[in-house]
Amino acid sequence: MAVNWTKGGGVLALDHKSILSIIAFAVVLALLLAHWLTGLRGRMAARLVLIAFLLLTLAYPGVKFVADILLG
Secondary structure: OHHHHHOOOOOOOOOHHHHHHHHHHHHHHHHHHHHHHHOOOOHHHHHHHHHHHHHHHHHOOHHHHHHHHHOO
């Protein structure tokens, strides 16, 4: 965010990295809220953690794939 701000682009660039990261943090927030409200544990909680990890994995290392393959 700081780099985007200093380059004059704005605070948040809406690219695939930002969108997938925001969705991943929303999944983690949903997991924390579900645990706090209902005591969610076990298999469902593990699936939500793995989904968040997958989204973050797609967000950051996927940059090279998007830049080279899809936009290239």
